[in-house]
Amino acid sequence: MSDEMGYEGEVVKRFMYVNRKAPYGTIYALENLETVLIAAAFDQDVSVVFVDDGVYQLKKGQDTKEIGMKNFSPTFRALDDYDVEKLYVEKESLEARGLTAEELVVPVEVVSTEDLREIMAQQDVVLSC
């Protein structure tokens, strides 16, 4: 562990949120995003990862009007305001779905599986869904 002290002397932990599910078929993606915002509001060191179908959460051009659900893809663009700057997308997951980084709603760091293993191993807390 390498806890560092945040401002006001609070302990800052490294939280990684791993998104593996597509956005609207289940509630997981939206709930996970809300958890990310809450962790960020508490000044934790937050990173967000998109692997497997989780990469579909970031696809540009989502329009949910006719399915009666909230389109939460614009909220990913607010992560920067919350000082969540570490967004990782696994290259293999992106390519397997025929997507490129240009088709995503936010700038992300596209990383290899090996790099992602390393980054994940450095976390204090990992939450996957």
Added chain:
Amino acid sequence: MLHTVNKSPFERNTLRSCLRLAQKGSAVLLMEDGVYAALSGTAVSDEIADRMDDLSFYVLGPDIAARGLSESPLIGGVQVVDYGGFVDLVVEHEASNAWL
């Protein structure tokens, strides 16, 4: 890190993603429907056997028993733990990642 997998490898890709992203030296505990992945002679057995050198694999005994699998052969090297062993694994590792 301790990774836990609780979904059947025949229904979900959870196990495969876990194996892909688990770093060398990590532990993987198969539990609930994830225990089906611990059996030898299945379509996914080789995926676990191939990682036996750099990961340690555990399976939760009570979930094996509940599914009528106590007599079924497991992949060589997979260690059976009880709930106490599960707790020990959590304590031994700095962080856990529950693949849901």
Added chain:
Amino acid sequence: MAFQFNGTTVETDEEGYIQDISLWSPELAEALAKDENIEMSDDHWEVVNFLRNYYEEYQIAPAVRVLIKAIKKSLGPDKGNSKYLYELFPYGPAKQACKIAGLPKPTGCI
């Protein structure tokens, strides 16, 4: 919970945030502000409108720290600070102003 406003039933959660954002109007905002003992001035409206635009763009009500930072960025440091915003909305700019703006409770407010 619910109350009547101009002949329409407006549902709220237990903390007074309106449930259906489409029912919001400037008149309803004035009424919600009155409940909070706030007389809406141009300065109040500037913050409320800022929040509504933020919600329109990002689909969330920002946490107070984020709101202050965003206001500072677009309206300058004279307004993007907690003293100014707490003077306008004494019980919390994010909480009170969001309620008046017809938005959900800010994400990250516990």
